[in-house]
Amino acid sequence: MAGTKALLTLGNFINGKFVPCNSYIDSYDPSTGDVYCRVPNSGKEEIDAAVEAARAAFPGWSARSPQERSQVLHRLADLLEQSLEELAQAESRDQGKTITLARTMDIPRSVQNFRFFASSILHHTSECTQMDHMGCLHYTVRAPVGIAGLISPWNLPLYLLTWKVAPAIAAGNTVIAKPSELTSVTAWMMCKLLERAGVPPGVVNIVFGTGPRVGEALVSHPEVPLISFTGSQPTAERITQLSAPHCKKLSLELGGKNPAIIFEDANLEECIPTTVKSSFANQGEICLCTSRIFVQKSIYSEFLEKFVEATRMWKVGIPSDPSASMGALISKAHLEKVRSYIKKAQMEGAQILCGEGVDTLNLPRRNQAGYFMLPTVITDIKDESCCMKEEIFGPVTCVVPFDSEEEVIQRANSVKYGLAATVWSSNVGRIHRVAKKLQSGLVWTNCWLIRELNLPFGGMKSSGVGREGAKDSYEFFTEIKTITIKH
Numbered sequence: 001m002a003g004t005k006a007l008l009t010l011g012n013f014i015n016g017k018f019v020p021c022n023s024y025i026d027s028y029d030p031s032t033g034d035v036y037c038r039v040p041n042s043g044k045e046e047i048d049a050a051v052e053a054a055r056a057a058f059p060g061w062s063a064r065s066p067q068e069r070s071q072v073l074h075r076l077a078d079l080l081e082q083s084l085e086e087l088a089q090a091e092s093r094d095q096g097k098t099i100t101l102a103r104t105m106d107i108p109r110s111v112q113n114f115r116f117f118a119s120s121i122l123h124h125t126s127e128c129t130q131m132d133h134m135g136c137l138h139y140t141v142r143a144p145v146g147i148a149g150l151i152s153p154w155n156l157p158l159y160l161l162t163w164k165v166a167p168a169i170a171a172g173n174t175v176i177a178k179p180s181e182l183t184s185v186t187a188w189m190m191c192k193l194l195e196r197a198g199v200p201p202g203v204v205n206i207v208f209g210t211g212p213r214v215g216e217a218l219v220s221h222p223e224v225p226l227i228s229f230t231g232s233q234p235t236a237e238r239i240t241q242l243s244a245p246h247c248k249k250l251s252l253e254l255g256g257k258n259p260a261i262i263f264e265d266a267n268l269e270e271c272i273p274t275t276v277k278s279s280f281a282n283q284g285e286i287c288l289c290t291s292r293i294f295v296q297k298s299i300y301s302e303f304l305e306k307f308v309e310a311t312r313m314w315k316v317g318i319p320s321d322p323s324a325s326m327g328a329l330i331s332k333a334h335l336e337k338v339r340s341y342i343k344k345a346q347m348e349g350a351q352i353l354c355g356e357g358v359d360t361l362n363l364p365r366r367n368q369a370g371y372f373m374l375p376t377v378i379t380d381i382k383d384e385s386c387c388m389k390e391e392i393f394g395p396v397t398c399v400v401p402f403d404s405e406e407e408v409i410q411r412a413n414s415v416k417y418g419l420a421a422t423v424w425s426s427n428v429g430r431i432h433r434v435a436k437k438l439q440s441g442l443v444w445t446n447c448w449l450i451r452e453l454n455l456p457f458g459g460m461k462s463s464g465v466g467r468e469g470a471k472d473s474y475e476f477f478t479e480i481k482t483i484t485i486k487h
Ligand SMILES: NC(=O)C1=CN([C@@H]2O[C@H](COP(=O)(O)OP(=O)(O)OC[C@H]3O[C@@H](n4cnc5c(N)ncnc54)[C@H](O)[C@@H]3O)[C@@H](O)[C@H]2O)C=CC1
Pocket: 151, 152, 153, 154, 155, 178, 179, 180, 181, 209, 210, 211, 212, 214, 215, 216, 219, 230, 231, 232, 233, 235, 236, 238, 239, 253, 254, 255, 256, 286, 287, 334, 391, 392, 393
């Protein structure tokens, strides 16, 4: 283990300055299991200081024109882009993801989040209607809500944090963000760029620490009227309870148990590599990852054989290995949780076709205490199994056969979640029919994770409340007012 002196120590960012904290939490390098960083263990005191800073900054920031705010966001995007390699290295070390994914997805998308909202904020219009018989004209105006509380998870740390910070400040709010205590480093690095980008002190405050301590202090604060949260369903429930007495505005982007439906007329050459990716990208730690694969009976054996072969090619390696497809899982506790699902499946009589317990993982000696596991394919499993019902959030996917269109729609919809689905078929009519009947906020057909940031993003049922995107985020981060003029 590294000596205490060598540890990277983060500070909270409040009112444009880094401030130390009274106590710290250890943060682990998932690829070795070693402590490498200390994260502030903030609480109510730090939230009170951040609220004071955000309150003081609000009148000036909200009074700026959209064009002025847009320029600041563009400058921040440029600065992040100039630091892309440094940020990618840090994200990969902190989260366990491959350096390749951090370089090609996480950091470029974080840059894009600022560019996108810098542009979209310039294009909103408001409504106006006439009521001539009453001599009235009605119109709407929108104004920023105030201090936005933003709580983000550990799987796509900077990507999901910036997806909230960018629209919130573009719309004129000031923010207090709380990244996951497991992955705080890139948020802290971004704070170092804010002043150069022209973000005034107090507009973006970042307070680090655990959910139950600092997260709850943020959610419960009476001067924070809206909370945007991405994470698990139990935490969303707690946030909802704490927000209820204050009638806060809530946006909740939660988990999924996402089906892939593969019909016999699917193009397997495209479907198989994409479904391997949709199951195992980022170690399966993306809320959009596929975890139930329904394959039409006539192609079931062929699919399974090819899918397992392709999964075995999905290389697990140390995050800095540019040829690795998958790195380490986020934590020891999470690795154990994911493994426990595989054990449960085995106890129920399911078959593990490849991965955990079947194949061997070879790692360098210094990474043997890291949180690695092989991508795992389960079959012969019942729809009622917890592996087919609960979010595992790891590199585990189940493959089961189906007969008819009606049957597969009913089975795909039979879980409490409703976030993302993929449908594979070359029959356009069928694609439209099935997409329409799936209880899912997002449906990708013959592809996965092609994002159009303008359009609504979010889930149905237990997968969330509200949507994010150009118009949806703008509406969430502003309050609307209807004005009537009698003339
Ligand atoms: N986007 C998604 O769908 C995500 C889903 N998950 C799911 O959640 C499971 C557990 O992961 P966790 O890291 O524990 O997720 P989590 O929901 O506990 O954490 C997400 C964020 O919420 C904060 N938080 C936790 N408790 C809080 C509270 N009481 N009040 C305010 N903020 C709070 C955390 O510190 C973190 O910043 C995963 O195994 C996975 O199944 C986790 C991360 C992202």
